[in-house]
Amino acid sequence: MSSHSASRIILDRRNFLRSAGGGLAAGVLLGSAAPQVEAQGGPQAAPEPITHAGAFREMTDKEKVARIASNSYPIRWIFKNRSNMGGEVGGEATVAKMKAKYGEITMLDFPAFTKKTFPGVTKMDMWSSLFGDMDDKSQYVTSTIIGYNGKPRPVIEFDPSTASGKQWLEKMANVQAKEGVFCHHISNNAPRDICDLDDGKRKAGVEVAKKWLDGAAILGAKSMRVNSGGPRIAPCPLPNASSYPKNPEIEKYLDQCILSFKEMAEYGAKVGVKVTLENHWGLTANPINIRIIIEEVNNVFCEASPDFCNWEHKYLLYHALNDLAPYAHTTVHAKFWNRFGEPDVQRNVRIMLNNNYTGVFALEYEDGPWDGIEGAQYLYREVMAAL
Numbered sequence: 564m565s566s567h568s569a570s571r572i573i574l575d576r577r578n579f580l581r582s583a584g585g586g587l588a589a590g591v592l593l594g595s596a597a598p599q600v601e602a603q604g605g606p607q608a609a610p611e612p613i614t615h616a617g618a619f620r621e622m623t624d625k626e627k628v629a630r631i632a633s634n635s636y637p638i639r640w641i642f643k644n645r646s647n648m649g650g651e652v653g654g655e656a657t658v659a660k661m662k663a664k665y666g667e668i669t670m671l672d673f674p675a676f677t678k679k680t681f682p683g684v685t686k687m688d689m690w691s692s693l694f695g696d697m698d699d700k701s702q703y704v705t706s707t708i709i710g711y712n713g714k715p716r717p718v719i720e721f722d723p724s725t726a727s728g729k730q731w732l733e734k735m736a737n738v739q740a741k742e743g744v745f746c747h748h749i750s751n752n753a754p755r756d757i758c759d760l761d762d763g764k765r766k767a768g769v770e771v772a773k774k775w776l777d778g779a780a781i782l783g784a785k786s787m788r789v790n791s792g793g794p795r796i797a798p799c800p801l802p803n804a805s806s807y808p809k810n811p812e813i814e815k816y817l818d819q820c821i822l823s824f825k826e827m828a829e830y831g832a833k834v835g836v837k838v839t840l841e842n843h844w845g846l847t848a849n850p851i852n853i854r855i856i857i858e859e860v861n862n863v864f865c866e867a868s869p870d871f872c873n874w875e876h877k878y879l880l881y882h883a884l885n886d887l888a889p890y891a892h893t894t895v896h897a898k899f900w901n902r903f904g905e906p907d908v909q910r911n912v913r914i915m916l917n918n919n920y921t922g923v924f925a926l927e928y929e930d931g932p933w934d935g936i937e938g939a940q941y942l943y944r945e946v947m948a949a950l
Contacts, residue, residue, distance in 0.1 A: 622950055624683070624947075625683070627946075627947050627950040628682075628683035628684055628947070629685070629686075630922075630923055630924055630946075630950060631681070631684050631686070631923065631924055631925075631926065631943065631946055631947070632684065632686035632687055632688045632747045632748065632894070632923045632924070632925040632926065633673070633676075633677040633680070633681050633684055633686070633687050633688065633744075633925075633926060633939070634687075634688040634690075634750075634896070634925045634926050634927045634928075634939065635670065635673055635687070635688065635689050635690045635693050636688070636690040636750060636927055637926070637927055637928035637929065637935035637936075637938055637939050638661075638665075638676075638935045638936050638939065639690060639692070639693060639935070640654075640657050640658045640660075640661035640662070640935060641658075641661050641662055641665045641666065641667055641668055641935075641936075642667070642668060642669060642670070642693045643667055643668070643669050643697050644692070644693065644697060645697050645703065645719040660934075661934060661935065661936075664934070665936060669693075669696075669697065670689065670693050670694060670695070670735065671734065671735060671738050673687060673689070673744075674687065674738055674739055674741075674742035674743075674744035674745075675742055675744075677742075677744050678742060678743075678744055680936065680939075680940065681926070681939075681940070681943050684744070684943075685743055685744050685745060686744070686745060686746075686747035686923055686925075687744060687745065687746050687747060687748075688747060688748045688749075688750055688894065688896075688925035688926075688927070689746050689748070689749050689750070689782075689784075690749075690750050690752075691720070691721065691749060691750065691751040691752050691753050691775070692718075692720065692721075692752060694721035694723070694731070694778075695721040695728065695731050696727075696731055699727055699731075701725060701726075701727045702721055702722060702725055702727045702728045702731060703719045703720060703721060703722060704719070704720055704722045705717055705718070705719050705720075706718055706720060706755075708755070720752075720753050721753070722774070723774050723775055723777060723778030723781075724774040724777070724778075728778070729778075729781070732778050732781040732782060733781065735782060736781055736782055736783070739782065739783070745782075745783055746779070746782040746783060746784045747784065747785055747786075747893075747894065747923055747925070748784060748785065748786045748787065748788070748839075748868070748893070748894040748923070748925060749775070749779050749782075749784050749786075749787040749788065750788050750841075750896075750927075751772075751775055751787050751788050751789055751790075752790065753771055753772075753775060754768045754769070754771040754772035754775065754789050754790070755768050755771070755790070755792050756768040756792045756793075757769065757772070757789060757790065757791050757792040757793075757819075757820060757823045757824070758791050758792050758793040758816045758817070758819040758820035758823065758845075758846060759792060759793065759819060760815055760816070760819060762819075765819050765822075765823055768792060768823065769823050769826050769827060772787075772789050772823075772827050772830075772838070773827070773830050775787060776827070776830055776831050776834050776836050776838070777834060779834070779836045780834040780835055780836055784836055785836065785837065785893050785894070786836065786837040786838070786839050786866075786868060786893040786894050787831075787836055787837070787838055787839065788838075788839045788840070788841050788868050788894075789824075789827060789838050789839070789840070790841070790843055790847075791816075791820050791840065791843070791845055791846040791847050791856075792820075792845070793816045793819075793820070793845045793846055794816075794845050795844040795845055796844070796845065797813055797816070797845050797846055797848060797849065797852075798810060798812035798813045798816070800813075813846070813852075816845075816846055817846065817852065817855060817856065820846060820856055821855075821856055821859045821860060824838060824840070824856055824857075824860045824865050825860050825862065825865075827865070828860055828862035828864040828865035829862065829864075831864040831865075832862065832863075832864045836864075837863075837864045837865065837866055837893055838864060838865055839865075839866055839867060839868035839891075839893070839894065840853045840856060840857065840865075840866075840867055840868065841867075841868050841869065841870050841873065841896070842869060842870050842873045842874060842883070842887070843870075843873055848873075848874075848875050850879070850883040850886045850887050851886075853867055853887060853890070854867075854886065854887070854890060857890050866890055866891060866892055866893065867887045867890040867891040868891060868893070868894045868895060868896065869884055869887040869888065869891050869895050869896070869915075870895070870896040870898050870927070871884065871895070871896060871897055871898040871899075871900075871906060871908065871911045872898040872899070872900035872902070872903075872906055872929060873896075873898070873900075874903075876903070877903040877904070880903060880906060880911075881907075881910060881911065881914060884911055884914050884915070885914050885918065888914055888915050888917075888918035888920055889918050889919075891915070891920055891922065892920070892921070892922055893922045893923065894922055894923050894925060895915060895920070895922065895923075895924055895925070896924075896925050896927040897911070897912065897924040897925060897926055897927065897942050897945075897946050898927045898928065898929055898942070899928050899929065899931050899938055899941065899942055899945075900928075900929035900930050900931065901930060901931040901932075902930070905931075908942060908945040908946065908949070909945055909948060909949035912924065912945070912946055912949035912950065913949055916949075916950075924946045926939045926942040926943055926946070927939075927942075928941070928942055
């Protein structure tokens with residue numbers, strides 16, 4: 564089927580759900596599986612409109628909680644770490660305050676922490692910067708990155724390809740099995756320069772991603788985010804001789820990003836882990852660029868993992884999520900971040916459900932009136948209510 568036909572089906576589906584009052588948000592589909600639709604790089608399944616009565620039923624609490632993952636990022640402050648949080652604004656003070664209130668854990672404690680803090684949740688979204696035994700230097704490599712303030716700073720990061728790193732991953736896998744709580748997604752900051760115009764840097768970033776995909780497979784992860792890299796503010800269009808805007812610079816970065824994600828998706832298919840694009844800075848701040856990359860890569864092991872709040876202005880909060888929702892199948896970040904006022908978490912969950920999303924909602928609190936643990940618990944209640 565052509566991508567045009569698949570897009571038409573998606574629009575028909577959206578229009579049906581609007582007229583039906585968003586019925587999918589209130590329950591689950593009964594009966595046989597929805598018909599599969601193949602579309603270039605886009606949605607993997609787009610069911611025909613269902614108009615008969617009684618097509619949906621209310622989800623049980625067990626079914627709802629199966630759609631939720633804890634997230635280590637919003638509670639990163641209580642993790643034992645190798646000073647990677649020191650570069651964040653207020654990092655050291657927040658670490659001291661949070662650890663005084665909640666104590667200290669490592670990633671090996673995170674499955675048990677998840678069971679205690681989020682009743683019934685058996686899935687985790689794990690942030691790459693918290694991997695490993697912090698006392699074993701052999702598991703880490705040191706890199707220099709440019710911080711949010713534009714200044715270079717060193718970061719110490721887990722290397723899943725070392726012998727000691729692989730041993731830690733196996734240990735983590737055993738802890739998961741013991742606790743019954745498993746890695747679903749890895750939010751990964753380690754692979755860099757994925758769209759860099761220097762092809763040597765780009766290839767090096769892809770190789771780091773492949774090492775992490777191997778590590779993700781050991782943990783049984785279903786997906787792993789890889790940042791596009793490149794400039795934090797994407798190149799802007801400039802007028803050409805006729806004063807009509809043109810942006811050849813962004814094309815260069817997109818070319819490199821598409822090439823990298825093709826390579827990573829092919830590798831991910833071999834080990835059974837999808838690579839995902841999240842709406843972050845640079846290229847992926849604009850949802851159309853994420854759609855371009857996914858459609859050009861045209862591999863089911865490359866998809867979107869939208870974040871509810873990582874946008875550049877308030878009008879993107881819901882409209883951009885609706886654009887990316889058909890390209891997400893495995894993981895989204897259910898986030899609260901008050902940078903544009905209080906976001907409507909339940910509305911965002913319904914946007915995903917009304918686009919036939921059947922994946923997992925990871926609880927990623929960013930900033931607002933609560934601390935990281937309180938904020939994640941708020942998200943847990945909001946997602947459950949919306950489901």
